Amino acid sequence: MKLYCICPPRDGLLYVDLPSPNHVLNLLLTCQFKNHANFRTIDGRTPHFGGTIAFPADYLVMLGVRPTWYVRKDQPADHSLAITQLLQDGWYEDELAAELHEGGGGDQYAAECEWRSTSNGMRFDPRMVVRIWLKDRELIESVREFAPNARVTVGRAPRGKLNPCRMGSGDVTHNRREFGYRRNGKSKVQKAIDFVADQAGFNVSWRWCREADAEHTESPRQYMHTWHDGWDGICVARAATELPIQNLVALVAHEVGHLIMGDRPGELEADRIGGEIVGGLVKYDEWAVQTIGPGVDRKTALKHYRDPL
Numbered sequence: 083m084k085l086y087c088i089c090p091p092r093d094g095l096l097y098v099d100l101p102s103p104n105h106v107l108n109l110l111l112t113c114q115f116k117n118h119a120n121f122r123t124i125d126g127r128t129p130h131f132g133g134t135i136a137f138p139a140d141y142l143v144m145l146g147v148r149p150t151w152y153v154r155k156d157q158p159a160d161h162s163l164a165i166t167q168l169l170q171d172g173w174y175e176d177e178l179a180a181e182l183h184e185g186g187g188g189d190q191y192a193a194e195c196e197w198r199s200t201s202n203g204m205r206f207d208p209r210m211v212v213r214i215w216l217k218d219r220e221l222i223e224s225v226r227e228f229a230p231n232a233r234v235t236v237g238r239a240p241r242g243k244l245n246p247c248r249m250g251s252g253d254v255t256h257n258r259r260e261f262g263y264r265r266n267g268k269s270k271v272q273k274a275i276d277f278v279a280d281q282a283g284f285n286v287s288w289r290w291c292r293e294a295d296a297e298h299t300e301s302p303r304q305y306m307h308t309w310h311d312g313w314d315g316i317c318v319a320r321a322a323t324e325l326p327i328q329n330l331v332a333l334v335a336h337e338v339g340h341l342i343m344g345d346r347p348g349e350l351e352a353d354r355i356g357g358e359i360v361g362g363l364v365k366y367d368e369w370a371v372q373t374i375g376p377g378v379d380r381k382t383a384l385k386h387y388r389d390p391l
Contacts, residue, residue: 085164088149088173089123089195091139095212096121096147096197097239102132103221109135110208110228113361119199121147125242126195134239135229136213137206142197144277144327145204146375148174150196152185175326201376207281207361215239271318274330278338282359286338291317303370306333308340316341325371332372335360350380 098121100106109115121142122128151173153164165180174180179200211232214225219236226234271288279286297304298319305322308315316337322330335356342355353364353372365377370384377383 084167084171085154085160086168087152087154089125089197090149091123091197092242093124094139095136096123096139096142097126097134097136098122099128099130099239100133100135101130103216103218103225104132106133106135106214106216107221107225107228110211110225113208114203114205115199117202119147119204121197123195123197123242124240127241131238132217134213134215135211135232136239137210138212139197140273141210141277142206144273144331145206146200146326146328147197147204148179148183148200150183150185150198151180203376205362205374209361213239270327271322271330274327274334275316277331278334278356278359281361282338286334286341287313287315288318289315290320293317294319295321305371306337308337309345314341326373326375328373328375329367329371331360332356332364332374335374336364336372353380 098109098119100109121137151164151168153161165177168174168180169177174183182200183198185196208229209231211229214229214232214234215238216222216225216234216236222234222236226232275286275288291307291310293310294305294307294317297307298321305319305325307317310317316334322333325333336349336352337356338359339352339355343351356372357364360374362374364372364374366380366383367373367375367377368383370380
């Protein structure tokens with residue numbers, strides 16, 4: 083029996099409710115949340131009803147969005163065991179991530195069925211928006227212009243009634259694998275490959291590679307390479323399975339940039355092409371590894387990065 087409660091995205095979508103249609107349009111214009119991005123599942127409720135944007139849940143998970151969880155009220159309280167179960171079921175990468183996403187104040191906010199980003203200022207690709215609901219028609223054409231793949235309608239977004247965190251029910255399956263978010267290393271790499279390939283519009287081949295393993299051992303920030311013996315695919319070091327999905331997506335996008343460039347050298351150009359593919363900037367984290375999350379430019383990263391050796 084699970085000792086934790088999470089609201090799963092039953093329809094495969096996560097929703098962000100906003101105070102007004104103007105807020106919807108501004109968010110689509112900037113393609114970036116100012117602070118932490120807060121989403122709800124179809125079963126959640128928030129006080130905002132000016133407009134709602136819906137994203138595919140698996141896309142947001144790639145950007146670092148994770149569910150808020152609560153200790154179940156109908157089971158003996160065991161916080162430590164609840165976290166162990168969360169990690170075993172693959173909802174969070176580590177214990178710290180689980181603790182950061184624990185719901186506060188008992189279950190007072192459980193009605194929101196909240197999911198939220200792991201960092202401030204999360205950027206997104208407006209092409210990934212699938213549905214938008216607006217309170218009125220005034221800005222509907224402008225919103226359609228900036229969300230070209232979304233179905234935009236006037237009215238309120240759907241709200242379900244199956245809220246396991248309010249019901250204390252054991253009927254909902256609490257397993258991230260049910261929604262395709264497995265932490266299994268190969269599955270995580272494949273997820274990043276599939277996402278970038280879908281954005282690029284062509285298939286991308288990849289394989290584990292001993293030479294990539296050796297390169298990573300020599301240079302810990304090196305995880306992938308292309309054009310190995312003339313092969314037009316991506317070679318991946320097995321150490322890449324330990325990376326967060328934000329790094330994997332950026333690394334794959336960078337390598338796809340190299341595939342598009344052919345035999346022309348240029349790391350910055352590969353970053354630029356990769357960023358265009360995924361709809362954002364390819365940046366570098368504190369270890370000087372590419373990321374679509376918070377980071378700095380390549381030059382700054384290489385000057386100040388933390389060398390683990």
